Amino acid sequence: MPEANRKREVGRGERVLPGVWRLRLPLPWPGVPHCNAWALAAGDGIVLVDTGMHEPGSVANLERALAQVNLKLEHVRLLVCTHAHSDHYGQAATIVERTGCELWMHPNHEHMLAAARDPESAFDRRIEVARQSGVPEEPLRRYSEARRGDDYGISGIVEPHRKLLPGVEVHTDLGTWQVYETPGHAPSHVCLYQEERRILISGDHLLGRVSLYYDYGYSPDPAGEFLHSLDLVQELDARLCLAGHGRTFTDVQAHIDANRVLVRDRLAKVEEVITADPGLTAFEAIPRIYGAAITPMTANWWLSETLSYLRHLEVTNRLQRIEGTPERWSAAV
Numbered sequence: 001m002p003e004a005n006r007k008r009e010v011g012r013g014e015r016v017l018p019g020v021w022r023l024r025l026p027l028p029w030p031g032v033p034h035c036n037a038w039a040l041a042a043g044d045g046i047v048l049v050d051t052g053m054h055e056p057g058s059v060a061n062l063e064r065a066l067a068q069v070n071l072k073l074e075h076v077r078l079l080v081c082t083h084a085h086s087d088h089y090g091q092a093a094t095i096v097e098r099t100g101c102e103l104w105m106h107p108n109h110e111h112m113l114a115a116a117r118d119p120e121s122a123f124d125r126r127i128e129v130a131r132q133s134g135v136p137e138e139p140l141r142r143y144s145e146a147r148r149g150d151d152y153g154i155s156g157i158v159e160p161h162r163k164l165l166p167g168v169e170v171h172t173d174l175g176t177w178q179v180y181e182t183p184g185h186a187p188s189h190v191c192l193y194q195e196e197r198r199i200l201i202s203g204d205h206l207l208g209r210v211s212l213y214y215d216y217g218y219s220p221d222p223a224g225e226f227l228h229s230l231d232l233v234q235e236l237d238a239r240l241c242l243a244g245h246g247r248t249f250t251d252v253q254a255h256i257d258a259n260r261v262l263v264r265d266r267l268a269k270v271e272e273v274i275t276a277d278p279g280l281t282a283f284e285a286i287p288r289i290y291g292a293a294i295t296p297m298t299a300n301w302w303l304s305e306t307l308s309y310l311r312h313l314e315v316t317n318r319l320q321r322i323e324g325t326p327e328r329w330s331a332a333v
Contacts, residue, residue: 009024012024021069025052035052038050039066039069042172047079051079053090059073059094073098073099077099079102080103082189082191083105087244093156106189107164112154125217133282134282165181170192174199180193183229184225185213189204193236195236199242206256207245210255223308267312282303283303
């Protein structure tokens with residue numbers, strides 16, 4: 001269905017387990033119609049994990065989802081964000097203001113602050129990365145005209161009251177949740193794990209449908225970090241995953257394996273394409289890597305992913321960049 005004709009979702013709530021509720025919150029993005037926040041029973045209230053994106057009507061959608069499971073925003077005693085992307089952190093400032101609760105989040109959230117504090121500079125940076133990657137000027141001009149001034153989906157900047165790092169514990173009626181650093185998708189990404197029940201709150205690290213995205217440019221090697229995070233989560237041996245998008249799933253190991261295979265296949269394909277035709281830009285390589293022409297819907301996603309793979313192949317001494325504008329790539333000497 002064309003995006004213009006797609007009926008927008010509304011907030012929905014459902015019980016997953018005693019003391020665990022899924023809050024399905026709408027998103028405005030093509031192909032990603034909703035995200036999940038998770039409400040965890042905790043004494044006379046709840047711990048809320050993630051927030052949904054800030055946009056007109058978003059608070060009402062959150063309150064509607066809570067009401068469907070007999071909860072209210074005022075029941076939030078603690079807000080935990082798995083990472084600082086707008087669909088997981090976007091309503092944090094509003095929730096903290098409304099409830100007086102604390103926000104716990106990983107301290108490496110500069111990737112969010114840069115966009116929230118100075119949207120124009122962040123947008124200019126995105127354009128410059130695309131130009132350096134070989135995107136032609138005419139598509140860049142059209143993109144800039146269409147997207148400059150877009151809302152970043154964040155109601156306001158609120159710094160975490162506590163740094164969400166390993167060793168920090170989140171206490172709920174289901175027991176204690178441990179924090180695991182899982183960067184890759186975002187530098188600020190963490191997962192929460194309840195060991196006795198073997199439940200993983202995975203944010204966007206593991207999703208029901210394998211879908212790879214890296215926040216490029218804020219850490220040394222996003223793809224390598226993601227692979228390491230898969231290894232870490234595998235060791236937990238979770239039996240139920242509460243993901244940031246889509247339904248819960250129990251075949252956690254199969255999802256880990258599928259992500260690992262896809263990343264390694266993509267890395268192999270990037271290396272193959274660049275080695276066969278040295279001097280390609282990232283933009284020129286994308287159709288050969290993905291086997292499809294770039295579209296407005298896929299351009300930003302595929303470019304961030306491809307740059308992350310090129311960077312991983314560079315730090316592992318398999319490819320090298322040829323300095324200049326635009327930037328080109330070849331096999332490592």
